[in-house]
Amino acid sequence: xxxxxIVVCLLCLFVAAPVMADYYGGRADYTQLSAYSAGxxxxxxxxxxxxxxxxxxxxxxxxxxxxxxxxxxQSFCLEVTEYIYDNSYIKVSETFVNGNPGSHAYKGxxxxxxxxxxxxxxxxxxFATGQxxxxxxxxxxxxxxRSQTAGALQRLIWATEEEGGNxxxxxxxxISLNDGQRSLITDWETAYLGSGWSGIGNVRVLQLxxxxxxxxxxxxxxxxxxxxxxxxxxxxxxxxxxAAGIKLRKFA
Numbered sequence: 657x658x659x660x661x662i663v664v665c666l667l668c669l670f671v672a673a674p675v676m677a678d679y680y681g682g683r684a685d686y687t688q689l690s691a692y693s694a695g696x697x698x699x700x701x702x703x704x705x706x707x708x709x710x711x712x713x714x715x716x717x718x719x720x721x722x723x724x725x726x727x728x729x730q731s732f733c734l735e736v737t738e739y740i741y742d743n744s745y746i747k748v749s750e751t752f753v754n755g756n757p758g759s760h761a762y763k764g765x766x767x768x769x770x771x772x773x774x775x776x777x778x779x780x781x782x783f784a785t786g787q788x789x790x791x792x793x794x795x796x797x798x799x800x801x802r803s804q805t806a807g808a809l810q811r812l813i814w815a816t817e818e819e820g821g822n823x824x825x826x827x828x829x830x831i832s833l834n835d836g837q838r839s840l841i842t843d844w845e846t847a848y849l850g851s852g853w854s855g856i857g858n859v860r861v862l863q864l865x866x867x868x869x870x871x872x873x874x875x876x877x878x879x880x881x882x883x884x885x886x887x888x889x890x891x892x893x894x895x896x897x898x899a900a901g902i903k904l905r906k907f908a
Contacts, residue, residue, distance in 0.1 A: 680871075681746035681862065682707035688740070689723065692730065694807025695830025697814070699730045702862075702880065705743060714858065714883045716786030718793040732780065732810055734761045734770075734861065734879040736819045736829060744877050745868035748884075749861040759861045761817070761879040775816045775848050776881070777856035783809060784883040789847060790840055800836050808837040812844060858884045 683705040692699035702710075704727040712720040712729040719730045733740070752758035753769040761770045782788035790797045792805045800808075811831055814821045821828035824838050833841075862882050866875030 678750050679748050681748045682709045683743055683745055684708055685742045686740045692802050692806050694803050697733055697810035697829055697831055698806035700740060701725060701728050702731050703728045710882060711885050713885045715784050718786045719784050731880040732813050734817055736814060738876065738878045740878045744864040745873060747863040747873055749863055759856055761861050762863045763876050770817060772856050772861055773816050774854060774856055776813050777859040778848050778851060778853045779813060779844065780859050780881045781857050781883060798836060804837055807831045808833060808840050812841050858886060860884055
């Protein structure tokens, strides 16, 4: 039994160990649904295309497969100087600009790239899992519909990533915020500060490109956000398998 335990533990550690290297995510199409977006920002639906490998299993029902598009998930733009195009090639960033484990946008307003901010990671995690307080996933919340809450979240993400638009009283990129949206932004920032969150969790930047060949990317496009499946789910499954094996041996 001891031998079995050791093998299971080693296997769990091997599977759970993160691999910190950028990887190819395939091609995707992008749709800005009018009911979910605002101006030049808000939610974009990332839709599987050729060679698409990204799972949407970490997403809530309200943030995946919207409009009946299987395998899709909702995301937000990180840059204000780059644009979305269909059939973009995806590089999933697994490092900060300095090469340490993390994730970063490429080019845009920062020529050398821009590390993903922990607050953005927290906001997107809450959004993607359907837990962002007062976000109008369905119907209206405090008089705001999904398009309006998406506009507020997009503005806050841009501001957090130092992409401009910090003056929430003024229109920016076609997004004008009312008092309810500005109050919502304040509430989200307060919630983040009280959350105890650190790091970027399981959020990664999707760096989009117009061309990909033999591991080389070119023609820079927009950067978007992605919530990867929780590695711990695999670990828990293996631990459960190990416990079941131990139980069977015990009562054999």
